[in-house]
Amino acid sequence: MTAPALELKEIRKSFDAGRKNVLNGLSLTVAENEFVSIVGPSGSGKTTLFQLIGGLEQPTGGEIWIDGKQVTGSRGHISYMPQQASLMPWRSVSANIELALGIAGMERKEAGRQAREWLDRIGLAEYADSYPHVLSGGMQQRVSFLRALLSPQTLMLLDEPFGALDALTRQQMQQWLMSIWEQNKRSVLLVTHSIEEALLLSDRILVLSSAPAVILEEIIVPFARPRSPQLWREPLFNELKQQIHELLQ
Incomplete structure (x- = not known):
């Protein structure tokens, strides 16, 4: 069981x-x-x-x-999604996702590929190289949830x-x-x-x-x-x- x-x-x-x-x-x-x-x-x-x-x-x-x-x-x-997105403002949207994949042990190149693939899946591919401040609140929360979803826990x-x-x-x-x-x-x-x-x-x-x-x-x-x-x-x-x-x- x-x-x-x-x-x-x-x-x-x-x-x-x-x-x-x-x-x-x-x-x-x-x-x-x-x-x-x-x-x-x-x-x-x-x-x-x-x-x-x-x-x-x-x-x-x-x-x-x-x-x-x-x-x-x-x-x-655990992986954790807070009330506020808490994305790292100095990292691009893609780099915020890559960080979660890197913590999970994924090789850097593959993490970059998967981050862009997942951003495409959630409709944010065009923002991959943008910084979090250009995203709306809802978009930031999508990225925050995706980061938690892809964490190893x-x-x-x-x-x-x-x-x-x-x-x-x-x-x-x-x-x-x-x-x-x-x-x-x-x-x-x-x-x-x-x-x-x-x-x-x-x-x-x-x-x-x-x-x-x-x-x-x-x-x-x-x-x-x-x-x-x-x-x-x-x-x-x-x-x-x-x-x-x-x-x-």
Whole structure:
């Protein structure tokens, strides 16, 4: 039996010498090639959870396992896409992608070839030699996601990746991410404040309580893949949206 891409076992986290509890015995798994989303109220510990998985913080209690190995408190086991694209401004768009491939051990010439091939696949071939500042916010996030997708780690953490985009661009990016992920599946844990985004993209949704956070409910998303762009029109979509909204109240 294949080990989960990610397994959290009774994760606890407190600050201020134990006076502020943020996570209260949180356990979850992400299976191989599964897309899982976490939704929860502001201040429920979603960002702290990502810092723990990435090894930037130590849990107060519990264990973190990635690909069957205990990695609690250690770094380098995940690829990460932040809220802002965080592309290196002094590197061209292609060079930003080549860096991820180089870290994965790819020879420089092949990394350059593949970077341009992938930029062509996502519709940004004409920007390969441009610098990130000439790209729109949505374009920058495409490059940021591609960089995470091509990193060697099997687990991707997406931290509100479209939160800074306007509503129309965000909707377009959700559709784009869904199509790219369905063609090139990886294990993904997404943090989002958007219930619609979670329903559109995910296989499962974990609803967190306010801090100290526990999982209130796990919702298995019943919609077949590939997902329809008109999914939000379905009555069940809106029923689930309302159910999650009520849990977050």
